[in-house]
Amino acid sequence: MNKRMIKIILHLLFLVITLIWVYPLIWTITSSFKTNREMFSGSTSLLPNSANWSDFLPWNWGNVIENMNFSNYVNAWELANFSGYFFNTVVFTVSVVLIVLVLCCMTGYVLGRYTFPGKTVIMAAIVATMFIPAGYTIIPLWQLINALGIGGSMSGLVLAESGGTHVLYILLFAAYFRGLPKELEEAGKMDGAGFMRTFLIIMLPLAKPVIASTFILQFIQTWNSFFIPLVFTIHRPDLRTLGVGMYSFVEDNSADLVGMAAGATISFIPILLVFLFFQRYFVDGVAGAVKG
Amino acid sequence: MEVVSTAKRSAKKKHISTIRRREVMWCYIFLFPQLVIYLAFTLWPIIASYYFGFFNWNGTGWPTHFIGFQNFVEVLQDSYFWGAFKNSFIYTIGLVVIVVPTSLIVAIILNSPKLKFATFFRSMFFLPVVLTMAIVGIIMKNIFAFEGGFLNEVLLNIGVIQEPINWLGNTAFAMVALILVGVWKGFGIKVIYWLAGLQTLPKDLYEAARVDGAGIVQQFIYITLPLLIPFLVVITFFQTVWAFNVFDLVKTFTNGGPYFGTDVVPLYIYRYAFEIEGGFPRMGFASAAGIIYGFATMIISIILGILVRKFGSTKTT
Amino acid sequence: MKKLVAILLVCLFLLAACSSGASNNENSGDEDKVTISLFSSHGQFNKGNFGERMVEEFMEANPDIHVEISYAHGSNYNDTLLALASSGDLPDVIQPTGNFSLIDLIENDWVQPLDDYVRDGFRDDFPDSAFAEGINIIGDDTYTFPRIVAKRGSALYYHTDLMEEAGLDPNAPPQTWDELLEMSKQITENVDGAYGFAVPLNEDFPHVILLAQAMQPTLDTNGFDHQKGAYDLDSPHVIEAMEFLLKMRDEGVIHPNSPTQELLDYQGLWANKQAAFGFNGHHFVRVNEFELDGVEDYNVAPIPVLEEEMQHSQLSLGADFNAYISSTTEHPEAAGKLIDWFSSQEFYERQQAEDLLLSPLDSNLDEIDNEQLKNLANVFEETVVARPVFEQDEAAFKVKQEEAALSEPQKFWQVVQGAYIGEIDDWQSELTKINDAYNERFQQAIENVQAEGENVSQDNFTFPDFDGTKDYLVE
Incomplete structure (x- = not known):
């Protein structure tokens, strides 16, 4: 019994720690329902002054809309185009992840399973990029994208973000494909499968774990990407992603604390839901990458 | 017969070679x-950024005003560059020292079979990882505000402090705040690594240790820790590189202030390349600073890389 | 599960692709309609604001022209404009921030004269002082024109209700430094949750120089003294003003968030009645009304001075800049029509009445309905003096341009911030250091321009007969 009590107390303690851990998010959500005056004078309560917990009772339902300052959301949505930012972020992230996946998978497959003239040179060049001090590459990148005629477009933004060499993923794929048994190809050849078919039908389905890891890692990274979208959407406000949109919203409306909170809530709720829904894949993916 | 077989063989050879x-x-x-x-997006930008470092160039058109090593000399002589460098270093060390051990402790708790709702707890710790850094910076700026900031209100209310702390209005506290937020943001992913x-630890080893009468602490010191050293090095490596290149968080949280107290090198470079208060951007200078910082990062990566090698090989033997 | 994710992602992707396709079609509407883009750094062109309404009226009156407005502010605007220019994507009409001078814009070949595209006698519609060589015109070429009243500067904004709450007379705002300190103390002590004063220390905002100007009226907000023809950031008056700011800090009457405040944060703080007094520029009446939920119970007065018999004085240029036609526009005629509208009497009158920005045309102040705006106009009448325009001399202009291209020393506001938060102990010698650095840079710029064979010296910037108390008139 005593042991059980200790166990419960330890669990409660851990629960308190995790609640503190996520409190900044709770704070942001609750702030988005307040007024600027309340925010400036520093209020720590969960509800805005105008609302009571009893407003949430079903028979008081009308009060909630009135007392919870939903107008903050309306303003943020209209003023700051958060629907557009969300959409841009989805398009941007999905495109980048797909491009990176395809490229790294193909490169890793060839490097891991075949020998051909020039292989060592290519391998060395790829690994070297991890160690060469890069300088400030965003400027030439910017020029290159403009020279290609896709500056200030979504494709330019996607290319800028997905270009570059993803050494880690390539090595992951190469190591994984190298570890697959040699007999697989032999069997494929017996059946008369060509190079492409062997890759698509035999090898690719086996690579699911690495694909999942790469997908998750690149997804988190791209969704949170800030620098390249900041620079590449600098003259196309309509192409901004959530992070950059939020940033420029605050630049232009920094006195609007509740608008900020509403905007931030709009920005992080979707990714939180995606994460909570698929969290097993997230965690397994990350763990898979570090194990490999 | 002989002739036929060679022809066959050469045909087969030919077939193989096709x-x-x-x-x-x-x-x-x-x-x-x-x-x-x-070639286009990795090699070319690197070569071009080296080239630009030798020019006095404001970013419009193609650079023409060659000035030799002047930019590099100016960077190395600029006390603000070294100030930013020092801050990057403090931030990195602070982050590594805090995150690496504490995330291990949390991982061990989460890994314990006695813990109920482990998935829930794990998700909570992982949550900040999926948030956009820029948004984290903006939220935290308000949480750490002096007057009306949430953190001060809470600390005052529960009596931890008597006077509010001017978190972002004092260089030392601002760095502490920056490190704390950095820890919070990247903590979850390190827990997952751990x-x-x-x-990967073999369970039978623990059984054997328990039979020999080793306690939990002894098991940790003599079995867990040595086996985890390769992970320790990898996690430290990732954390270091990540912290050394921090930009989004600083830009949105403190913007390098107050009075350069949290100015880190990526932000320093950004200022010269993209912000034009008082004059035009100095792209050549920014490139030179980027190269110098790149070399510094490389040296640290190599040192850590050697460690990875060393401990990576002890793992396999 | 995985299939579901894949399907979901593909759907989102397709949806996005469709919607971006749709917006593309929108752009290529009917063919005879000319579309021009306007890129503004002014809040009045934000969504739903005065500027947008006026552009809509313009489009109704000119059905063959469509205007696309985009906007950004401060450094955001500067970064964006630079990016647009370097990718060859300049908008047709630009309204840049004060960071870009006419000479910058011409030097980079971003703008062109507007004379061929606007009404005849364009300049005659403005007062004589509205145009000055190197500010908005070069010889016969007109590049831009005034937006708001030329004689403008900063003022003290104060909350009458907070003064009343602290037992002070709301009609007697502080006139001297001592009064400012005393009243700030009373407010900090007596009004719950409010401080006396606030300053945006994390921004290039000239509060210290504003305080020093009563004693040294020839000093501009960059710290350049037009009588001496040199920077004077470590003058005894600047040091005195600085000491006063630190005294206010030590007395605890300045809002403690000040060290991290940028201009907008600070304006929000003030508008939410967290501080009773604050300095702000001419546009704050409109910002307060349209961007900060329109706080009431406030008024405007001159910046307090050291001693009662002094008069606050600040410098301005008679001439001003507004919108430019870009050098690369394909529709300069349409751009010219838009500029005709922006520079019309009706536009300025309505801007003053509806958007609370003072008109650059001679207008009767009694016609202004808004009390604070009327007072602000009176404050400017009393305190603002036109400075000598050295820019008229082409060589002098080149010096200023060369100066901006040389690497900049540490900024004055950063020293103020560093001293305020206690990071710089010996701030006086730091001020001397940066002042020397600014003057050195200035001299270097003069030498560089001399080396190009121009006849220029520090004398071009020195106006011994200018004392800062009355307009410097140019013939």
């Missing part, structure tokens, strides 16, 4: 997109 040639061709086809991207490491 297969082989086709295979090599396919290899190049597979590599082609990556190679194009590599969990992956813990799951």
Whole structure:
């Protein structure tokens, strides 16, 4: 019994720690329902002054809309185009992840399973990029994208973000494909499968774990990407992603604390839901990458 | 007979070599997109950024005003560059020292079979990882505000402090705040790394230790820790590189202030390249600073890389 | 599960692709309609604001022209404009921030004269002082024109209700430094949750120089003294003003968030009645009304001075800049029509009445309905003096341009911030250091221009007969 009590107390303690851990998010959500005056004078309560917990009772339902300052959301949505930012972020992230996946998978497959003239040179060049001090590459990148005629477009933004060499993923794929048994190809050849078919039908389905890891890692990274979208959407406000949109919203409306909170809530709720829904894949993916 | 068989063999050889040639061709086809991207988006920007470092150039048109090593000399002589460098270093050390051990502790708790609702707890710790850094910075700026900031209100209310702390209005506290937020943001992913490491540990070793009468602490020191050293090095490596290149968080949280107290090198470079208060951008200077910082990062990566090698090989033996 | 994710992602992707396709079609509407882009750094062109309404009226009156407005502010605007220019994507009409001078814009070949595209006698519609060589015109070429009243500067904004709450007379705002300190103390002590004063220390905002100007009226907000023809950031008056700011800090009457405040944060703080007094520029009446939920119970007065018999004085240029036609526009005639509208009497009158920005045309102040705006106009009448325009001399202009291209020493506001938060102990010698650095840079710029064979010296910037108390008139 005593042991059980200790166990419960330890669990409660851990629960308190995790609640503190996520409190900044709770704070942001609750702030988005307040007024600027309340925010400036520093209020720590969960509800805005105008609302009571009893407003949430079903028979008081009308009060909630009135007392919870939903107008903050309306303003943020209209003023700051958060629907557009969300959409841009989805398009941007999905495109980048797909491009990176395809490229790294193909490169890793060839490097891991075949020998051909020039292989060592290519391998060395790829690994070297991890160690060469890069300088400030965003400027030439910017020029290159403009020279290609896709500056200030979504494709330019996607290319800028997905270009570059993803050494880690390539090595992951190469190591994984190298570890697959040699007999697989032999069997494929017996059946008369060509190079492409062997890759698509035999090898690719086996690579699911690495694909999942790469997908998750690149997804988190791209969704949170800030620098390249900041620079590449600098003259196309309509192409901004959530992070950059939020940033420029605050630049232009920094006195609007509740608008900020509403905007931030709009920005992080979707990714939180995606994460909570698929969290097993997230965690397994990350763990898979570090194990490999 | 003889003739026929050689012909057959050479035909077969020819067949193999066409297969082989086709295979090599396919290899190049597979590599082609990556190679194009590599040359255009990796190699070319690196070469160009080195080239720009030797010019006095405001970013419009193509640089023409060659000035030799002047930019590099100016960077190395600029006390603000070294100030930013020092801050990057403090931030990195602070982050590594805090995150690496504490995330291990949390991972061990999460890995314990006695813990109920482990998935829930794990998700909570992982949550900040999926948030956009820029948004984290903006939220935290308000939480750490002096007057009306949430953190001060809470600390005052529960009596931890008597006077509010001017978190962002004092250089030392601002750095502490920056490190704390950095820890919070990246903590979850390190926990996952550690969990992956813990799951590779052989269970029978612990059984044997328990039979020999080793306690939990002894098991940790003599079994867990030595086996986790490769993970320790990898996690430290990732954390260091990540912290050394921090930009989004500083830009949105403190913007390097107050009075350069949290100015880090990536932000310093950004200011010269993209912010034009008082004059035009100095792209050449920014490139030079980027190269110098790149070399510093490389040296640290190599040191850590040697460690990875060393401990990586002890793992396999 | 995985299939579901894949399907979901593909759907989102397709949806996005469709919607971007749709917006593309929108752009290529009917063919005879000319579309021009306007890129503004002014809040009045934000969504739903005055500027947008006026552009809509313009489009109704000119059905063959469509205007696309985009906007950004401060450094955001500067970064964006630079990016647009370097990718060859300049908008047709630009309204840049004060960071870009006419000479910057011409030097980079971003703008062109507007004379061929606007009404005849364009300049005659403005007062004589509205145009000055190197500010908005070069010889016969007109590049831009005034937006708001030329004689403008900063003022003290104060909350009458907070003064009342602290037992002070709301009609007697502080006139001297001592009064400012005393009243700030009373407010900090007596009004719950409010401080006396606030300053945006994390921004290039000239509060210290504003305080020093009563004693040294020839000093501009960059710290350049037009009588001496040199920077004077470590003058005894600047040091005195600085000491006063630190005294206010030590007395605890300045809002403690000040060290991290940028201009907008600070304006929000003030508008939410967290501080009773604050300095702000001419546009704050409109910002307060349209961007900060329109706080009431406030008024405007001159910046307090050291001693009662002094008069606050600040410098301005008679001439001003507004919108430019870009050098690369394909529709300069349409751009010219838009500029005709922006520079019309009706536009300025309505801007003053509806958007609370003072008109650059001679207008009767009694016609202004808004009390604070009327007072602000009176404050400017009393305190603002036109400075000598050295820019008229082409060589002098080149010096200023060369100066901006040389690497900049540490900024004055950063020293103020560093001293305020206690990071710089010996701030006086730091001020001397940066002042020397600014003057050195200035001299270097003069030498560089001399080396190009121009006849220029520090004398071009020195106006011994200018004392800062009355307009410097140019013939």
